[in-house]
Amino acid sequence: MIGCRQDCRHVFYCSDECEQQHWDKFHQYECPFLDKIFALHDFNFNDDVINYARLVMRMLTHRLLEVLHKPHDMSIKDIWISRSHFDKFSMEKKKEFEVVAKILTEYILTGLIPSKIKCSHESIDFIQSFLPDTTDAEKVEINDFHFWFTEMTHLCLFSNDAAIIEVTKCLLIKVYILICMEEINALFHITFALEGYTHAPQTYAMGMYPSAAFVNHSCSPNLARFPVQEDRDNVRVGDVVFFATRSLKKGEELCYSYLEREYELYRKEQVNANEIIEAQTKRKQRLKEEFFFDCDCTRCFNESKGNLDTSYAALVKELKCTKSECKGWLIPSFEKYMRCEACGTSP
Template sequence: MVCSYCFQFIGSVELQIGRKLYLQDLGVSAVDGCGSSDEAGCSVSSEKVGLPQDAIQSLMNGGLKLPYSDNFSLPAVVPCAGACEEAYYCSKSCAEADWDSFHSLLCTGQQSSVSNTKALMKFTKHANETNDIFILAAKVISFTILRYRKLKASHLEQKGKHKSSNCCNSYNFPLLLEAWKPVSMGFKKRWWDCIALPEDVESCDEVDFRMQIKDLAFESLQLLKEAIYDEECAPLFSLDIYGHIIGMFELNNLDLVVASPIEDYFLYIDDLPCSQKKEAEKITKPFLDALGEDYSIPCQGTAFFPVQSCMNHSCNPNAKAFKREEDRDGQASIIALRRILKGEEITISYIDEDRPYAERQELLADYGFRCGCPRCIEEQP
């Protein structure tokens, strides 16, 4: 369980282990995994060992305390203001920021102000079953609508008009453009035009494939419109805009990995002096065996960072978009790979730049361009 706004792990080590085991029993993958138990240095069985449900519940509800878990304190769980039981936070400030930025329009809780929660649940179900990139697109639209409403309220207040005035329902395109501005820098090709052709799709079937992708986006958009449509923000709900938003994530996303405290906890137990380790493992080993190699799985997803997303590609970049191990939240860094001169453009590589020229060009074709950086000019046949 991570904070829905900053992606810090929250609750407790016991809660994290309990939830992972609970989802494991349900056959649900909580997060995409990376890393292996061999690299981590813990001796775990490759086959998972089942545990009684009451033991898992004891971990989740705080009934069971694991040895030395106090050394891995995590922020307390703060529930969603709308009581949706889907979004949880590490602090009240994160909960309020998420509510104000996105979630107040996308919350399906009983205390939510969303008028059509059933439609919203249909949209979310469709996204989970097809492509969760639609959730990201919905957040962009929600963010823009909420920002537009704040800008309009401020605009009316400055003019000394009340919200009850008839002009409150009028359409203000300049304010909508201003609300859209933080997103506009990442606005890219439409999703069905820029998505890479899967290996199992023949080039002769490309037109049909892209039409299917477009139809999928259309279906998603209709569900979203039914849920949160705002007439004053109608341009945001056009299929063309929706396709561009999804394309933005398709081309400019950055993989984001937040290390799990569960791995750190079991490594800590493994490094204890022999007598303490044996005593602790009487309690911890059954849970480690039940997790199997899943004990080291981090929280892994995708993110859009406006600064990073505006950086151009080079096969000989001077910087790198980087997720440091010490970053325990959703932050990422841009680090210099060499000295950068004043006035020099900061570039990153969208691909593995160590590949040969032809392979690099083939990979970059998925981004819709042919690279003409100094290195490619020098290496081209």
């Protein structure tokens, strides 16, 4: 295992070539700042916060490469059209986002602004254009901004004039909105490699997939997805592949489940109506809390009446691994047969 050349202890590589590529593209910018990201643990923030802070940091580093006209595979504009729902998060979440936004704005101001920018006029132009404009920025309030900005003036050697204050506040708000976009639209990869196929899958990576963000949810989805595990001719590691879970009709909307697919009730020999209604209520509440919408799909309607949904029953029958102890689902392999994502067996 190869460590960081600066001994930051936060990244490791499989080879010297891998380390060099990552250093050239990202880590030269991110390395000096990762200690500050991981220090969020000291403020009782959990690993989930660290993970999304690192993802947004990577999105900001991508943006620098875009601004400097270096090769990149995603534009900030692809992400910026996503919905943020900035006004719907709980007060606790909003406070958390403010803390992370201030740290990541500091990253932009101290780590990403090119050293060639020397004068205030160039700095103002860079800060102003670093993230796209949004009308949502006018509706977001950041607590203790002036106290935070006073600390920033010492770190960035900025002059404390009205123009610098205004563009910095606007940048901070835009970073806050970007965090909200990430929280709503980011996708996780899952693996069974850590604890085995008899346990629930573990998340091991997260990323922004702008096109996938436009696919709506259904509790009885006609799409499912899996992460690419090795480079091939038309896909590479990190890509997400969507596949149909059943035959599709012309004009039918494509939907996948934003939550993990449940199957326990649909595997029981006998299930009563109260169990079905309780499970549907919990699922609906979770969708409302995490994604801010009320699901009105056919499965929700049927289960709210205490009835199992026939389309979802068919999905479980066709795609749930038949091993009684296995938690995995069947996915298509690149060899054109179905296999279990967890135990690897084929039906």
